[in-house]
Amino acid sequence: MSDLPISPAQTASDDGHLAVRMCGIDFKNPIIPASGAFGFGREYESLYPLSRLGGISVKGMTLHKRDGNPMPRVAETPAGMLNSVGLQNPGVDYFIEHELPNLLTKDTVIIANCAGSTVEDCTEMAKKLNRTGVHMIELNISCPNVKAGGLAFGVDCQSAATVTHAVKNAAPDKPVMVKLSPNVTDITAIAKAVEAAGADAVSLINTLLGMRIDLASRRPILKQNVGGLSGPAVFPVAVRMVWQVANAVSIPVMGMGGVSTWKDAAEMMLAGATCVQVGAALFQNPLAPIEIIDGLRQYVEESGISSISDLIGGVQPW
Amino acid sequence: MNPVSFFHGVYPILRKRALAKEIYDLTLHAPDIAMAAQPGQFVHIRVDGFQLRRPISICEADPCRSTLRIVFEVRGDGTKALSQLPEGALLDLLGPLGKGFDILPGGKAVAVGGGIGVPPMLAAIQPYGNDGTVICGFRSATAVILQEDFVRAGAQTLLCTDDGTAGRKGFVTAALDELLRTEKPDIIYACGPQPMLKGVVALAQAHSIRCQVSLEERMGCGVGACLVCGCKAVKDGEEYIAHVCKDGPVFDSDAVIL
Numbered sequence: 001m002s003d004l005p006i007s008p009a010q011t012a013s014d015d016g017h018l019a020v021r022m023c024g025i026d027f028k029n030p031i032i033p034a035s036g037a038f039g040f041g042r043e044y045e046s047l048y049p050l051s052r053l054g055g056i057s058v059k060g061m062t063l064h065k066r067d068g069n070p071m072p073r074v075a076e077t078p079a080g081m082l083n084s085v086g087l088q089n090p091g092v093d094y095f096i097e098h099e100l101p102n103l104l105t106k107d108t109v110i111i112a113n114c115a116g117s118t119v120e121d122c123t124e125m126a127k128k129l130n131r132t133g134v135h136m137i138e139l140n141i142s143c144p145n146v147k148a149g150g151l152a153f154g155v156d157c158q159s160a161a162t163v164t165h166a167v168k169n170a171a172p173d174k175p176v177m178v179k180l181s182p183n184v185t186d187i188t189a190i191a192k193a194v195e196a197a198g199a200d201a202v203s204l205i206n207t208l209l210g211m212r213i214d215l216a217s218r219r220p221i222l223k224q225n226v227g228g229l230s231g232p233a234v235f236p237v238a239v240r241m242v243w244q245v246a247n248a249v250s251i252p253v254m255g256m257g258g259v260s261t262w263k264d265a266a267e268m269m270l271a272g273a274t275c276v277q278v279g280a281a282l283f284q285n286p287l288a289p290i291e292i293i294d295g296l297r298q299y300v301e302e303s304g305i306s307s308i309s310d311l312i313g314g315v316q317p318w
Numbered sequence: 319m320n321p322v323s324f325f326h327g328v329y330p331i332l333r334k335r336a337l338a339k340e341i342y343d344l345t346l347h348a349p350d351i352a353m354a355a356q357p358g359q360f361v362h363i364r365v366d367g368f369q370l371r372r373p374i375s376i377c378e379a380d381p382c383r384s385t386l387r388i389v390f391e392v393r394g395d396g397t398k399a400l401s402q403l404p405e406g407a408l409l410d411l412l413g414p415l416g417k418g419f420d421i422l423p424g425g426k427a428v429a430v431g432g433g434i435g436v437p438p439m440l441a442a443i444q445p446y447g448n449d450g451t452v453i454c455g456f457r458s459a460t461a462v463i464l465q466e467d468f469v470r471a472g473a474q475t476l477l478c479t480d481d482g483t484a485g486r487k488g489f490v491t492a493a494l495d496e497l498l499r500t501e502k503p504d505i506i507y508a509c510g511p512q513p514m515l516k517g518v519v520a521l522a523q524a525h526s527i528r529c530q531v532s533l534e535e536r537m538g539c540g541v542g543a544c545l546v547c548g549c550k551a552v553k554d555g556e557e558y559i560a561h562v563c564k565d566g567p568v569f570d571s572d573a574v575i576l
Binding site: 036042043044059068232283284285 | 323324326368369370371396412535536537538539540541542543544545546547548549558559564
């Protein structure tokens with residue numbers, strides 16, 4: 001970790017109280033649009049400069065381009081949504097050539113989210129990304145929407161450890177954060193396994209597997225029958241899992257799952273998250289990350305704490 | 319890659335009317351969106367209590383009056399809640415979004431709309447004045463909407479209903495087939511159910527007339543980031559998954575697989 005890229009936080013003097021440090025990277029604030037909800041950042045730029053964000057976790061990539069799952073890929077649920085995009089993406093080479101150069105000018109931390117159906121695919125991607133300016137790799141072993149790989153790694157301690165170890169070796173210059181699935185009996189076991197295999201951080205939770213059925217047609221709304229649940233409905237589950245994992249490992253945790261307001265983000269940090277990703281909330285309110293950052297800033301100012309990082313893991317359990 | 323340009327704001331409902339059973343017509347005061355909107359684009363509407371926004375096509379944008387008109391059908395709980403908002407209520411909109419119809423100045427156009435696919439045809443045909451023809455299809459006389467608006471726009475109108483209770487009995491494709499025997503428009507626009515679109519595209523191809531179709535798909539973000547609203551498209555002879563919200567909703571008929 002000797003030659004880390006320039007830390008975006010150095011240019012963000014106004015957010016000093018919101019700065020957090022994770023895996024040796026300075027984030028100007030802890031709020032990061034979640035992978036899959038923000039593309040490669042281009043779409044939301046007409047609403048606000050990307051430099052206001054703590055970071056961006058880009059759309060999940062695979063070694064080769066993927067077309068994704070058949071439509072419909074989305075269904076609304078009480079306080080949330082199901083998605084079944086199936087990792088549609090242009091492939092890691094396209095990202096490195098056409099999207100990353102633009103992203104690296106945005107003065108924010110760029111997290112490359114990648115998924116693979118084999119250890120070899122993941123290793124190959126990690127090698128390629130290690131030679132780029134991305135600040136961090138988020139290894140997605142928890143996509144519920146692809147048959148091979150993805151979740152297959154994320155529900156078994158041994159496979160999770162194997163792929164983490166391989167990616168860490170292939171990308172020795174980048175912090176590797178492993179994104180965990182909530183669709184397991186004990187998420188702390190997987191977290192401990194990837195920590196032991198060399199993960200620099202974990203992020204959680206990916207979506208919870210869910211299903212909706214149309215009464216009239218008796219067909220599932222999603223063409224893949226099932227998909228990943230996100231949105232406020234999953235928030236308490238995410239807080240619980242972040243808390244459990246933060247207590248089980250000594251590497252930092254990035255928390256996500258249904259965060260829509262600054263209070264949700266603060267709660268996630270109290271549970272043990274150093275940074276917080278925001279996903280489904282963007283679809284209802286594209287300004288959600290910015291409003292959360294502004295809300296956290298006001299909270300820090302009004303509550304008199306010296307830094308937002310005081311919240312991390314600050315819950316006082318009964 | 320084109321820069322994305324749209325607005326996000328809250329806009330008051332100036333006027334609300336029921337046009338037919340479960341069909342509502344809202345006029346909003348939305349100066350920035352009205353100024354930027356192109357025919358065929360849509361707005362993405364937040365409805366309190368629902369996680370996902372509702373994409374609704376723009377029926378008419380009047381930059382002089384700073385108004386935006388949307389006409390929608392109650393299809394589920396979200397659009398029902400939207401239909402219950404009173405005049406004066408504020409709507410949270412993202413827009414204008416997506417790629418609209420190509421307007422050919424000085425050309426002749428035929429717009430074909432089926433059911434709730436009719437409203438975007440008003441914006442599409444207005445620029446053509448007397449050189450525009452609109453063919454509308456509805457289930458029945460009680461579902462007919464917007465005919466006076468098309469007349470006011472100067473367009474020739476042909477009305478079809480499935481049961482023959484208004485206009486001619488039968489599908490819009492039969493009316494289009496007949497029309498194309500005597501007229502050769504420069505472009506055909508279509509929005510409506512999938513079988514109708516396929517029929518219109520087949521006729522356009524048979525007569526070698528350019529055709530653009532407006533598609534519908536369940537959407538998430540509405541701006542091209544989340545990739546849920548895919549559709550099969552073709553570019554340089556290769557099939558790929560385009561997205562209705564950003565690459566569409568309007569596609570050239572030969573660039574999309576219906």
